[in-house]
Amino acid sequence: MDILVFDTADEVAAAVAGRIVDAVAARPDVVLGLPTGRTPIATYRALRRLHHAGHVNFARVTTFNLDEFAGITPGHPGSFRTFMDRHLFSEVNLAPGRIHFLDGAAPDLDAECVRYETAVDAAGGIGLQLLGIGSNGHIGFNEPGTELVTRTHRVHLAASTRRDNAALFGGDIANVPAEALSMGMGTILGAGTIVLIATGERKAQCVGSAVQGPLTTQLPASFLQLHRHVELYLDRPAASRL
Numbered sequence: 001m002d003i004l005v006f007d008t009a010d011e012v013a014a015a016v017a018g019r020i021v022d023a024v025a026a027r028p029d030v031v032l033g034l035p036t037g038r039t040p041i042a043t044y045r046a047l048r049r050l051h052h053a054g055h056v057n058f059a060r061v062t063t064f065n066l067d068e069f070a071g072i073t074p075g076h077p078g079s080f081r082t083f084m085d086r087h088l089f090s091e092v093n094l095a096p097g098r099i100h101f102l103d104g105a106a107p108d109l110d111a112e113c114v115r116y117e118t119a120v121d122a123a124g125g126i127g128l129q130l131l132g133i134g135s136n137g138h139i140g141f142n143e144p145g146t147e148l149v150t151r152t153h154r155v156h157l158a159a160s161t162r163r164d165n166a167a168l169f170g171g172d173i174a175n176v177p178a179e180a181l182s183m184g185m186g187t188i189l190g191a192g193t194i195v196l197i198a199t200g201e202r203k204a205q206c207v208g209s210a211v212q213g214p215l216t217t218q219l220p221a222s223f224l225q226l227h228r229h230v231e232l233y234l235d236r237p238a239a240s241r242l
């Protein structure tokens with residue numbers, strides 16, 4: 001793994017945004033895998049600025065988001081699709097037809113997962129996968145447990161994850177869907193390059209274990225050790241247990 005440590009979270013965001021700009025410049029039709037969560041917000045802000053300043057053209061870029069809540073429509077204010085529209089999609093020149101999302105309101109959720117895997121394959125796989133990491137070590141919605149599912153699948157969300165996402169649902173954990181759809185660790189590990197962002201002391205423990213600990217389904221991020229091209233972008237607090 002390449003581990004890059006920066007003084008501040010803003011410097012992390014600037015560096016990751018620059019990394020994405022470079023990836024698009026090298027390959028204008030790159031396929032990006034994108035995360036939601038608090039961590040990438042600053043990166044998306046930096047990317048918007050770089051786009052407005054004319055430094056990056058997303059016209060031929062394809063995106064696949066990692067995950068989505070089940071049982072809510074894409075237009076729901078708490079959906080990850082709404083999050084992405086607000087923080088990135090509405091302000092850059094991605095072609096709407098090249099933006100791919102899991103539909104949590106699909107009538108057959110298992111078929112929706114198969115559709116998504118097929119779409120990733122048809123796009124030639126993910127070129128650069130951007131990731132956050134949950135404070136419990138989850139990646140996408142691949143939660144710690146006794147087993148991991150390889151491909152895109154339905155997930156029962158951990159209480160801690162529902163709590164972490166309550167802000168999207170009026171601050172009330174009871175409003176956070178109990179289920180979600182997520183790319184599997186196999187889908188994610190199929191990406192050409194993985195860029196993981198972690199900032200803040202809250203992430204130090206899981207970052208340390210993910211990098212230095214054993215492979216375990218109790219820490220899905222530990223499976224990133226199996227990948228040959230992982231870049232970790234960390235601020236000092238997040239790197240403090242390395």
Ligand code: PGA
Pocket residue numbers: 035036037038039040131132133134135138139140164
């Ligand atoms: P966070 O979530 O960025 O809000 O901490 C990260 C994640 O759950 O992947």
